Amino acid sequence: MAALRTYRDWPIAPISKPSLGALGLTGSWRTFRPVVDREKCVGCLLCWVYCPDAAIEPDEENKPVINYDYCKGCGICANECPRKAIEMVREGEM
Amino acid sequence: MTVVLAEKGWRSLMVTGNHAAAWAVRVARVQVIAAYPITPQTTIVEKIAEFVEKGELKAHYIRVESEHSAMTACIGASAVGARTFTATSAHGLALMHECLWWAAGARLPIVMAVVNRAMGPGWNIWTDYGDTMAQRDLGWIQVYCSDNQEVFDSIIQAYKLCEDHRVMLPCMVDLEAFILSHTYMPVRVPPQDEVDDWLPPYEPAWVLDPEEPITHGNLVFPAHYMEFRYLVKEAMDRVKELLPKVGEDYRRRFGLTGLDFVETYRCEDAELLLLTMGTMGVEARITVDRLRERGLRVGLARVRVFRPFPVEYVRRLAEGVEQMVIIDRHISYGAEGALAMETKWALCALEERPLITSFVAGIGGRDVTYKDMERMVLKAREWMERGEAREGVWYGVKGLELG
Amino acid sequence: MSSGRLTVKDLSREEYLLPGHAACAGCGAAIALKLTLKALGRRTIMVVPACCTSIIQGPWPKTAVAVPLMNIMFEAAAACASGIAAGLKAKGIEDITVLAWAGDGGTYDIGIQALSGAAERGDDILYICYNNQAYMNTGIQRSGATPYGARTTTTPILGKREHQKNMPMIMVAHGISYVATATPAYPFDLVEKVRKARDIEGTRYIEILAPCPPGWRFPANKTIEVGKLAVMSCAFPLWECFWEGNRQVIRLTGPSARIAKVPKLKKPVEQYLALQGRFAGMSEEDVKALQEWIDRSWEHLVKMAEL
Numbered sequence: 001m002a003a004l005r006t007y008r009d010w011p012i013a014p015i016s017k018p019s020l021g022a023l024g025l026t027g028s029w030r031t032f033r034p035v036v037d038r039e040k041c042v043g044c045l046l047c048w049v050y051c052p053d054a055a056i057e058p059d060e061e062n063k064p065v066i067n068y069d070y071c072k073g074c075g076i077c078a079n080e081c082p083r084k085a086i087e088m089v090r091e092g093e094m
Numbered sequence: 095m096t097v098v099l100a101e102k103g104w105r106s107l108m109v110t111g112n113h114a115a116a117w118a119v120r121v122a123r124v125q126v127i128a129a130y131p132i133t134p135q136t137t138i139v140e141k142i143a144e145f146v147e148k149g150e151l152k153a154h155y156i157r158v159e160s161e162h163s164a165m166t167a168c169i170g171a172s173a174v175g176a177r178t179f180t181a182t183s184a185h186g187l188a189l190m191h192e193c194l195w196w197a198a199g200a201r202l203p204i205v206m207a208v209v210n211r212a213m214g215p216g217w218n219i220w221t222d223y224g225d226t227m228a229q230r231d232l233g234w235i236q237v238y239c240s241d242n243q244e245v246f247d248s249i250i251q252a253y254k255l256c257e258d259h260r261v262m263l264p265c266m267v268d269l270e271a272f273i274l275s276h277t278y279m280p281v282r283v284p285p286q287d288e289v290d291d292w293l294p295p296y297e298p299a300w301v302l303d304p305e306e307p308i309t310h311g312n313l314v315f316p317a318h319y320m321e322f323r324y325l326v327k328e329a330m331d332r333v334k335e336l337l338p339k340v341g342e343d344y345r346r347r348f349g350l351t352g353l354d355f356v357e358t359y360r361c362e363d364a365e366l367l368l369l370t371m372g373t374m375g376v377e378a379r380i381t382v383d384r385l386r387e388r389g390l391r392v393g394l395a396r397v398r399v400f401r402p403f404p405v406e407y408v409r410r411l412a413e414g415v416e417q418m419v420i421i422d423r424h425i426s427y428g429a430e431g432a433l434a435m436e437t438k439w440a441l442c443a444l445e446e447r448p449l450i451t452s453f454v455a456g457i458g459g460r461d462v463t464y465k466d467m468e469r470m471v472l473k474a475r476e477w478m479e480r481g482e483a484r485e486g487v488w489y490g491v492k493g494l495e496l497g
Numbered sequence: 498m499s500s501g502r503l504t505v506k507d508l509s510r511e512e513y514l515l516p517g518h519a520a521c522a523g524c525g526a527a528i529a530l531k532l533t534l535k536a537l538g539r540r541t542i543m544v545v546p547a548c549c550t551s552i553i554q555g556p557w558p559k560t561a562v563a564v565p566l567m568n569i570m571f572e573a574a575a576a577c578a579s580g581i582a583a584g585l586k587a588k589g590i591e592d593i594t595v596l597a598w599a600g601d602g603g604t605y606d607i608g609i610q611a612l613s614g615a616a617e618r619g620d621d622i623l624y625i626c627y628n629n630q631a632y633m634n635t636g637i638q639r640s641g642a643t644p645y646g647a648r649t650t651t652t653p654i655l656g657k658r659e660h661q662k663n664m665p666m667i668m669v670a671h672g673i674s675y676v677a678t679a680t681p682a683y684p685f686d687l688v689e690k691v692r693k694a695r696d697i698e699g700t701r702y703i704e705i706l707a708p709c710p711p712g713w714r715f716p717a718n719k720t721i722e723v724g725k726l727a728v729m730s731c732a733f734p735l736w737e738c739f740w741e742g743n744r745q746v747i748r749l750t751g752p753s754a755r756i757a758k759v760p761k762l763k764k765p766v767e768q769y770l771a772l773q774g775r776f777a778g779m780s781e782e783d784v785k786a787l788q789e790w791i792d793r794s795w796e797h798l799v800k801m802a803e804l
Contacts, residue, residue, distance in 0.1 A: 022555025070517045163579075304593060
């Protein structure tokens, strides 16, 4: 992103580029973090479907990998997991 | 001298100001029109509909359900790279107020014809400049016409000027209700291929395109917003230089009315300058001639472009002039007419300034003839001799003596 | 028609709503937008009026949305989309979906005129109202979509005294090419409907119920659970309306289709209300009035689906 030092650095109109972390590292919002038990997980990926922040990515086994940079800790994934394979753990206790 | 009428491809029409505007839209190859009817603009959009349905103008015509939607649809179409147009008057213009801000801030070169009409209540379909003057803050270029040829020419040139990437601002081309909108005058229309050659297709400065996705207009914090607005100001400043160039180029190419900021008549040795706009600014030539016969060296200046305001022109016109009489077809309640206020603002910087007397006349379509303007000038002269300047004097109000 | 055949495999892995956006934790609208854009794909241009999504994008110079997006004034989503559709046609571009993505405020209330105009003209746009049932972006004020009895900041003590408008039925009455309701709690039903709408011409309207944790006052992890109960209680039935020849056909989908066949599956509205703080302390008469309204609307819908 070009440095915005003088008005000449501004584009002609308020035009924004698609970016990861548009509002920064939203993972900092969390109080609880989801922790996946890969043994219990069957790779249905419903958590991935439901995650409002696309902070879950399927790995090669179709199991979820949480992106803790952006996960806001809403807990929908844990609440909806049909196998109860995701636990919400308080930040700071691991 | 070439007999233009006989030249191949030229059209010689006898049309109303509204139809002149419609012809300009056709010849400028506008691609998307979104319009809503309002008296007395209706015959513009009706004529355009006829052109489109007959296939004489290949455009998409969105028969929107309000003026707010008309301007918004133009914004959308322009944002994907289409040349757009709409037209309105008075309440329609007022209704699209927030959209006008958006169009200018988005830097979209939309051209709109505004048939100047008074605001209600009560309903009044006749002319004054209240509608467009109320929109002068937003970043739109404003052109005020005095005949139908000028209406036609201004719209074509507006596209050329506005689509210049150094400008990228929208423009309103204004014509008075009924005096121009519904009055027949001769208008010459250049051949299509010549206009095509002079006015190339629109190339947007930014565009919505899935191949290069962008978001336009999301949240801008105070730390960043002011610079965007400064860019609008800069573009408006550049219009001061670029508009007369476009006008000169057009005039040379077609022999028609080129855009310029001010039109003058007999100003060279003037001791008194009469400053006004629109058709009053043409009718006043008779006033000038009559007063000159009586020994008063009057000159006339008709302000054609109000935004950006022709500061340097007005300063130059004021040089050596003893008195200025300004006639506004507009009132800003609590102050006076915009032309008078902004002229005074422009002249503030001069060490020597003429004595300025300003009038408010013709509100709501009240007729202002050359005789009225003569009376105003002579009254102003009388006051000057008494050492009075007087500002924002309402002329023609029943029971209100000028004193 | 919607038959639940889609599965996880059918969802694109491409993300168009990028992580790090500004939506609240657990935001139903964010899930809805994510799924909608996966269903539509890259050749999409979005129009977003003032609403939660205006903020969800994040601030300039970044945006969380990876398709072209035009922000526009509150009441103007449909008109802007109409303009974009016309502009694209003027430039001979035929394969882009123009998506107007608006909240309930910008659809039911201030935006209804522009939407109705576009629908009457049959402008080639896909209009999706993500309905969180109040002016959430400005802090939870009531809208024409707020249900009876719900407390909002402008109905703080008594709860809303009026029933909500039936916007999807209003759009059916416009005779447009496709109308549907959906919610992220049934994601495959939603994706199927969006994909179907994408490939139909003319004006298409989809209303997506977007449960809102701060606005409806439930914990952020219950968004999907609340959505399921909205459908299972018939407070928000799932259906679609399309043309077969010169006949408009209404069809229930997903759980709503099942409930129509097996009425005892329908859950009492109390179960739905119990999860949400906005209905806490609602009087018995009000709950009864709401249940009756839901029942009447549901019966009416079922009858229309039988026509």
